[in-house]
Structure formats: C-alpha cells, structure tokens
Amino acid sequence: MINLMWRVGDISITRLVEMELTIPGGPGSPLPDATPENVRPIGWLFPAFATAEGWIKGSIHALLIQTPTQRFIVDTCVGNDKPRNSPGFNQLATNFLADLESLGWSLDSVDGVLCTHLHVDHVGWNTVLRDGRWVPTFPKARYYLGRVEYEHWASELRGMDVTGEKDEYALAMMDTMNTFTDSVKPIMDADLVELVEVDSQIAPGIRLMSTPGHTPGHVSVVIESKGSRAVITGDMMHHPCQIARMDWCSAFDTDNQQSTDTRQSFCEMFADTPTLIIGTHWGGPTAGRLIREGSAYRLDV
Ligand SMILES: [Zn+2]
Numbered sequence: 001m002i003n004l005m006w007r008v009g010d011i012s013i014t015r016l017v018e019m020e021l022t023i024p025g026g027p028g029s030p031l032p033d034a035t036p037e038n039v040r041p042i043g044w045l046f047p048a049f050a051t052a053e054g055w056i057k058g059s060i061h062a063l064l065i066q067t068p069t070q071r072f073i074v075d076t077c078v079g080n081d082k083p084r085n086s087p088g089f090n091q092l093a094t095n096f097l098a099d100l101e102s103l104g105w106s107l108d109s110v111d112g113v114l115c116t117h118l119h120v121d122h123v124g125w126n127t128v129l130r131d132g133r134w135v136p137t138f139p140k141a142r143y144y145l146g147r148v149e150y151e152h153w154a155s156e157l158r159g160m161d162v163t164g165e166k167d168e169y170a171l172a173m174m175d176t177m178n179t180f181t182d183s184v185k186p187i188m189d190a191d192l193v194e195l196v197e198v199d200s201q202i203a204p205g206i207r208l209m210s211t212p213g214h215t216p217g218h219v220s221v222v223i224e225s226k227g228s229r230a231v232i233t234g235d236m237m238h239h240p241c242q243i244a245r246m247d248w249c250s251a252f253d254t255d256n257q258q259s260t261d262t263r264q265s266f267c268e269m270f271a272d273t274p275t276l277i278i279g280t281h282w283g284g285p286t287a288g289r290l291i292r293e294g295s296a297y298r299l300d301v
C-alpha cells in the first residue's frame with residue numbers, strides 16, 4: 001500500500017489507506033451515474049482515476065495532518081471488528097493501526113480527530129474493541145464532530161422513538177444504529193468530543209468549511225500554511241468524475257440538489273487557483289488542482 005504525502009507550507013498531509021476499491025457504477029453502487037458508458041467519455045480520468053474498462057477507482061483512507069506542533073487525523077474509515085450490514089465493511093481485520101504506528105504515529109501522539117460527517121466509513125477507528133467494550137482509539141485526542149451533523153443523527157434516533165417508551169425504545173433503536181453506538185457514543189461518554197460549527201478554526205492552519213448535501217452538517221477541511229492551501233473534500237464528492245459531471249450524486253446524499261450546488265460553488269471557488277484538492281475517496285493519485293474546462297472542470301494531477 002503506497003502512502004502518498006503532500007506538503008502545504010510547513011504542514012504535511014499523509015494518506016493512510018484502509019482499503020481500495022474499483023467499481024463499475026450503476027444501480028446499487030455508491031455512484032450510480034458513473035457507469036462505464038458514462039465515464040468513458042471523460043478522457044482526463046484515464047488512467048489515473050479510472051480503469052481502461054471505465055470502472056472508477058476508489059479508496060477508503062484517513063488523512064494524517066502533521067503541523068509543526070500537532071497531529072490530526074481526518075476521517076477514521078471503517079475500523080476493525082465492527083458488526084455491519086454491508087458485507088464489505090463487516091467485521092474487518094485490517095492492519096490499519098499497525099500501519100499508522102509504523103509511520104511513527106503512536107495512538108497517544110494524536111492530538112485531534114476530525115470527522116467530515118458521521119457515516120460508517122468516516123468514524124470507524126474512533127473506537128477499538130478492548131475486553132468486549134468499545135473504547136476511544138486515541139485517548140489523548142479531542143474528537144471534533146460537527147454540531148449540526150451530530151444533532152442530525154441524534155434527532156434521527158429520537159425520530160424513531162414513536163412509542164412513548166422513551167428509554168427502552170430509544171435504547172433499542174440505538175442498538176440498530178450500530179455506527180452511532182459503537183463509534184460515536186463511546187467518545188461522547190469519554191468526554192473527548194468537541195461539537196464544533198461548520199466553519200470552525202480547529203488549530204492554526206486547519207479550519208472547517210461547510211459543504212452540505214451529502215449530509216446536512218457535512219464539512220470539508222481547509223489546510224493553509226505559508227501561502228499554500230489544500231482542501232480535503234470529505235464526501236461532498238466521491239470521485240473526480242463529479243468535477244466533470246457535478247449533478248452526479250452519491251446514492252447516500254441526503255439532498256441531491258444541495259450536494260450538486262455545493263460541488264458547483266466549490267469548483268467555482270477553487271478552479272484555476274493553486275489550491276490542492278485532496279479527495280477522501282479518490283483512488284489513484286487522490287489529489288490534484290481544479291482547472292476550468294468549458295462549463296465544467298477537470299483535475300490536473
Ligand atoms: Zn464515505
């Protein structure tokens with residue numbers, strides 16, 4: 001597994017891969033519009049971001065931000081041992097933590113964890129299973145979760161509580177919401193969470209940027225140092241094909257119009273600037289610069 005690294009001023013960003021996927025799009029896929037027939041005409045995707053057959057290259061990875069004084073992890077993938085309905089995510093046993101430590105990142109050395117949103121593949125390594133209990137993986141870190149995002153999920157849970165038997169029913173519903181229960185609640189209970197606004201400054205050189213649509217409180221992460229800038233997309237776009245076709249939505253977007261509008265304004269903001277765009281699920285080289293091309297955009301790797 002190649003761990004890519006980029007420099008932004010005196011901050012470094014390293015990609016740590018949990019799993020790589022190559023998928024054909026179509027019904028049932030995370031990006032239904034990205035069928036081989038639709039992808040093939042977007043020539044610049046080849047060979048970096050798509051296979052010769054027109055399958056798109058994806059990845060689930062964390063991004064490790066090293067500032068001169070602090071360490072942050074953006075999005076914590078799926079995690080090990082977690083019971084999940086999705087077969088590709090169920091009860092994983094990857095070497096992710098060993099790979100992290102082999103980079104010199106001990107678990108105690110992590111100062112902060114940022115989650116762009118609270119989906120299953122972004123919060124998994126928030127916790128690990130120890131002696132039958134889910135406990136925080138990074139005991140000395142603050143976990144930065146968006147307040148809007150957190151309240152959305154908490155309200156979804158409350159919304160299922162229709163019987164009036166609040167405690168028991170709410171508890172049962174929480175058991176079905178595995179991700180929230182095993183990867184979010186334990187860090188809340190350990191008092192490690194900072195609920196932050198969608199435009200918060202997290203640390204010198206690291207701030208959040210509101211990019212709603214995939215989820216209501218979704219954020220991207222902006223890294224700035226010494227006049228250079230990078231942006232970590234999160235899931236406001238899953239693959240670079242959505243730069244060329246901004247109306248291609250993820251099957252999991254909560255609001256397709258809003259996610260399309262977010263991609264449009266994001267591309268307008270950063271096109272033809274030196275800003276490095278780093279994709280949270282982009283396979284291949286994972287990053288590039290946005291170039292305006294007619295009424296859409298392409299990525300310059
Ligand atoms: Zn995702």
